[in-house]
Amino acid sequence: MDTPAKSLRLACVYGLSLVILFIVPLFLWQSTTAKTIAEVDWLDVATEGALFALGMCWLMVIVSVRPSGRVTNLLIAGLSSYCLGCYLDLLDEIFIVKTLPVYNGFEKMPTPVGLLLLTCGLWLWRDEQTVVNRQLQTREQFHREHQLTDSLTLLNDAKAFEHHLVKQLSQNQAFGLIMLDVDYFHQYNKIQGVEEGDRLLSQLALWLSSALRNQDLVCRYAGDRFVILLRGAIPPLVSVMAEQLQQGVKDFGCHASVVWTLPSPKVLDRQANKFSAKNEAAALLQLLNQKMSQQKENRRSAATVPTTFNGLNQSTLSELN
Amino acid sequence: MRALATWQDKCIDSQLLVASLVGLFKQRELDGDKLLRGTGIFAADIRKPDHLISPKQLARLLDNALAQWPSGDLSFLLGQLWLPSQSGALTAGLFCARDLKELTHFWHKYHWLTQPWLQTWRWQGEQEWHFLLSLDLGMQRHKQFFIELSLSSLTACCKQLLGQAWRGSICFPYSAPDNLAHYYKYFGMDLRFDAPLCRISMAKTLLRQPSLFASQSLVYSQSDNVDTHCAGDARLPSPSQTFTHLEATSFDQDIQHPRSPLRPQLNMAKGARQALLAQEFRLGLAAGIRLKLMRRTLSLPEMAQLLEMSPATLKRRLGEMGLTYGQLVDESRLIRALYYLAEPEQDAQSIATSLSFSDASNFRRSFKRWTGQLPGYFRYWLA
Numbered sequence: 001m002d003t004p005a006k007s008l009r010l011a012c013v014y015g016l017s018l019v020i021l022f023i024v025p026l027f028l029w030q031s032t033t034a035k036t037i038a039e040v041d042w043l044d045v046a047t048e049g050a051l052f053a054l055g056m057c058w059l060m061v062i063v064s065v066r067p068s069g070r071v072t073n074l075l076i077a078g079l080s081s082y083c084l085g086c087y088l089d090l091l092d093e094i095f096i097v098k099t100l101p102v103y104n105g106f107e108k109m110p111t112p113v114g115l116l117l118l119t120c121g122l123w124l125w126r127d128e129q130t131v132v133n134r135q136l137q138t139r140e141q142f143h144r145e146h147q148l149t150d151s152l153t154l155l156n157d158a159k160a161f162e163h164h165l166v167k168q169l170s171q172n173q174a175f176g177l178i179m180l181d182v183d184y185f186h187q188y189n190k191i192q193g194v195e196e197g198d199r200l201l202s203q204l205a206l207w208l209s210s211a212l213r214n215q216d217l218v219c220r221y222a223g224d225r226f227v228i229l230l231r232g233a234i235p236p237l238v239s240v241m242a243e244q245l246q247q248g249v250k251d252f253g254c255h256a257s258v259v260w261t262l263p264s265p266k267v268l269d270r271q272a273n274k275f276s277a278k279n280e281a282a283a284l285l286q287l288l289n290q291k292m293s294q295q296k297e298n299r300r301s302a303a304t305v306p307t308t309f310n311g312l313n314q315s316t317l318s319e320l321n
Numbered sequence: 322m323r324a325l326a327t328w329q330d331k332c333i334d335s336q337l338l339v340a341s342l343v344g345l346f347k348q349r350e351l352d353g354d355k356l357l358r359g360t361g362i363f364a365a366d367i368r369k370p371d372h373l374i375s376p377k378q379l380a381r382l383l384d385n386a387l388a389q390w391p392s393g394d395l396s397f398l399l400g401q402l403w404l405p406s407q408s409g410a411l412t413a414g415l416f417c418a419r420d421l422k423e424l425t426h427f428w429h430k431y432h433w434l435t436q437p438w439l440q441t442w443r444w445q446g447e448q449e450w451h452f453l454l455s456l457d458l459g460m461q462r463h464k465q466f467f468i469e470l471s472l473s474s475l476t477a478c479c480k481q482l483l484g485q486a487w488r489g490s491i492c493f494p495y496s497a498p499d500n501l502a503h504y505y506k507y508f509g510m511d512l513r514f515d516a517p518l519c520r521i522s523m524a525k526t527l528l529r530q531p532s533l534f535a536s537q538s539l540v541y542s543q544s545d546n547v548d549t550h551c552a553g554d555a556r557l558p559s560p561s562q563t564f565t566h567l568e569a570t571s572f573d574q575d576i577q578h579p580r581s582p583l584r585p586q587l588n589m590a591k592g593a594r595q596a597l598l599a600q601e602f603r604l605g606l607a608a609g610i611r612l613k614l615m616r617r618t619l620s621l622p623e624m625a626q627l628l629e630m631s632p633a634t635l636k637r638r639l640g641e642m643g644l645t646y647g648q649l650v651d652e653s654r655l656i657r658a659l660y661y662l663a664e665p666e667q668d669a670q671s672i673a674t675s676l677s678f679s680d681a682s683n684f685r686r687s688f689k690r691w692t693g694q695l696p697g698y699f700r701y702w703l704a
Contacts, residue, residue: 151349151391158502181506186401186480194402195348222506223397289505293486300485 005068013063013076017056020084028095028103035096045093052086059083071128074121081114138209141217141229143167150220152198153205158285161219161227165281168229170273175231176238176262179288180208180245182224183255183299200252211248227288238262257299259291325609325628326437326602328459328641331373333437338470339374340367341399341406342386356385376458376605376642379438383463393500396466397507400473403435404481411435414593421483422528425452428475431593433603436474438467440608442656446663446704449489450528453656454519457605459642465495468519473507475521484533489523492516517655517692517699606638607649614653618677621646655691658684662696663703669696 059079066072088107097103133142139155141164148160156164168175182188182204189197201224208218208226221227228245230238242260249256263284326332339362346353357364360381366372374382386395404412411427411434418424429441429452438460442453460467472491479487490511497514498504504512597603604612610624624646625632639646654676661672673684688696 157392159499186477189401190481194345198348222394222500222502223401225502225506285502286505286510290510293509296486 009068009076010063013059013080017059017080017083020087024088024091025095028091028097028100032095032097032099034094040094045090048086048090048093052083052090055079055083055086071121071124074117074124078114078116078118078121081110081117083114085109085111085114134214137214138212138216138218141215153202153220155205155209155226156217156219158219158221158227161217161221161229162278162281162285164217164219164229165284166274166277168231169277169280173231174233174262175229176233176235176241176260177284177288178228178230178238178242178245178258178260179221179292180226180228180249181257181292181296182249183257183296185224185254188254200254204249204252207248207252208245211245225292227285233262235262257292257295259288259295261288261291323603324601325604325606326376326458327606327638328377329375330602331375332600332602332605333374333376333379333458335362335367335372335374336370337407337435337437338379338399339382341402342382343367344406345395345398345402346386346389351389355389356382358385360385376438376460379458380460380462383466387463387466393498394503396469397473397503400470400475400507401477403470403474404478407435411593411596414590415478415482416532416534418482418532420528420532421479421523421530422450422525424478424482424532425450425475425523425528427590427593428478431597433600434593434596436471437602437605439471440605440611444660444663444703446522449522449524451703452521452523454521455608455611455652455656457608459605459607459644462643465498468493469503472521476507476509482532482534483530485530488527489521491522492518492520494519518659520702607642607644610646610649611653611656614650615657618650618654651687651691654687658688658696659699659703662700672696 059076062072062075062079066075085107088103088110091097092103092107097107140160143160143164145156145160145163148157148163149155150157165177182200185197188200192200201220204226205218205220208228212218212228213230215231217229217231219227219229228241230241233241238260242258246256246258261284263280324330343353343356343364346356353364360374360378362374362378362382404415411431414427414431415424418427426443429443432439432441438456438458440455440457442455444451444453454468454471456464456467476487479485486509488509488511490513491508492513494516495514609628613619613624613627619627621635622632625635628635630638636646639649657676658672661667661675669681669684673679673681676684678684678687685695688694692699
């Protein structure tokens with residue numbers, strides 16, 4: 001966000017607009033006369049002023065969030081030019097500019113040029129977005145609700161996953177679900193510290209989103225629990241994938257419980273489609289959670305304390321003392 | 322009797338929640354100044370050991386925190402961090418508990434030391450122990466937050482002390498929330514929503530689960546640290562002062578017999594008890610009134626007289642917390658009604674009489690107003 005290049009660009013844009021804001025009226029003031037109060041059409045001033053203000057707002061938004069690059073440069077150039085056009089238009093409501101051929105000729109130029117540039121920029125932005133969509137495919141599968149993104153792992157959250165699941169259910173195609181839960185994560189947090197725990201989660205998220213096939217989707221369900229939607233899946237694939245994920249997590253120095261389910265595709269009633277798909281999705285997630293807690297319980301009864309976290313007892317005791 | 326903490330009384334140790342909240346915000350690189358804005362709490366104060374804040378400040382802080390926190394998991398994270406971030410008599414007592422039963426009873430009794438915004442009631446059913454949670458100190462506006470916080474701290478505690486996931490059923494006094502995923506993850510699958518009160522039920526067999534730390538803590542508490550630590554807190558009052566809790570647990574009786582085999586646990590209980598006695602407040606206004614109402618239904622002027630303030634003052638103090646006296650009366654009547662309904666020999670008529678309703682149909686009507694259901698629906702809710 002705060003790279004020097006970006007701050008420089010911000011400073012340039014704002015500096016230039018300030019200069020234009022002051023220099024042009026000054027120049028007009030010197031070389032021509034202002035209209036009398038009665039001559040000014042205040043409605044025009046208001047509407048053209050509003051256009052100018054809105055244009056500046058768009059410009060600020062673009063400058064503040066876009067990563068630098070050709071598309072951004074085009075968008076900024078187009079918008080600034082459009083804003084300049086609006087501003088010159090606004091000034092001729094106040095000053096009598098007919099007497100200035102230079103101004104009169106120049107005034108008409110910036111708006112169309114700006115809009116052309118903006119259109120080019122938007123076209124390129126479309127191409128850019130296609131690339132970005134593909135990059136984010138395992139994270140959002142062409143459905144973006146940025147407010148449903150988990151801020152720590154930058155994966156979508158449980159709510160977004162439910163949306164995808166509902167969509168998948170109403171398409172009547174085979175799919176598989178995998179749920180992954182890190183074992184003894186609370187102990188990891190305790191021994192390694194919460195920062196380290198957060199780092200583990202974001203690394204896991206990164207790894208999961210790259211380990212999956214393009215058409216799959218991973219979301220952070222809650223805490224250290226992740227949930228994965230495998231499209232067009234067949235039983236062997238889902239179980240192999242689950243096995244692979246379980247093995248892969250070991251590279252991060254922790255263990256995970258993985259459960260999966262392969263719901264049989266159902267033909268849903270057209271009318272109650274949306275509603276029943278929602279219920280179905282909730283039931284599926286509940287089933288996965290149920291399986292997960294069962295597996296965790298079995299695992300605990302098999303081995304109470306894992307070898308990797310042997311430091312626990314001592315650290316707790318030392319804390320007590 | 323101790324004064325009851327009101328909206329502006331400084332009664333909440335800022336180490337309990339504020340410190341972890343500020344720490345969490347710092348760790349996630351969120352704006353700490355914005356978090357404390359308007360609360361009257363300063364970053365420097367939080368590091369002071371005995372710094373106290375008022376319920377009003379806490380409520381404001383939570384408003385700020387929830388507005389800034391990007392997702393619905395703040396209470397769960399704080400709950401997970403709760404046990405490691407605590408220190409003092411209560412935590413020591415929790416570590417010394419031999420099993421889950423002792424742990425939960427200890428928590429029930431001394432929760433003022435770590436979660437003063439709660440009021441807990443417990444009830445022994447046939448197969449299960451039930452705990453009812455209500456909120457004290459005017460925190461009912463953040464009801465969901467505090468219920469999530471206390472339950473996730475309880476489950477995290479169990480996980481750590483017993484080495485296994487907590488099992489039990491929970492009823493929540495609100496409808497299924499947006500962050501349902503976290504409920505499944507942290508509280509298990511046996512959840513119900515839209516209940517009249519927050520109820521936590523645990524099977525008695527589960528409660529006998531031994532704690533991982535019981536044997537180690539035995540060694541620890543026999544080294545005399547605890548006694549000296551307790552002596553530091555013991556300056557203040559004599560234990561003969563009225564202890565305003567509903568039930569006397571076994572700890573009270575056991576403390577009288579220092580030779581009992583429960584010695585280490587008792588030291589801990591004593592530590593917690595003395596820490597509690599050293600507090601300026603031990604109950605919030607709402608909790609104090611509810612306790613009195615559990616014994617007998619009183620009118621507002623009677624209650625005001627009992628609390629040695631004018632009815633107008635009492636009304637105003639409750640108003641600050643966003644409560645009315647009628648709400649508290651209804652709530653305690655509901656709890657009592659649910660207790661009575663769990664007993665097979667009680668019928669609507671006898672319950673109505675004990676709750677000072679004029680007749681059974683009046684009671685039924687009120688019950689329907691409180692819960693949306695007739696009393697029969699909640700028969701054995703606390704069984």
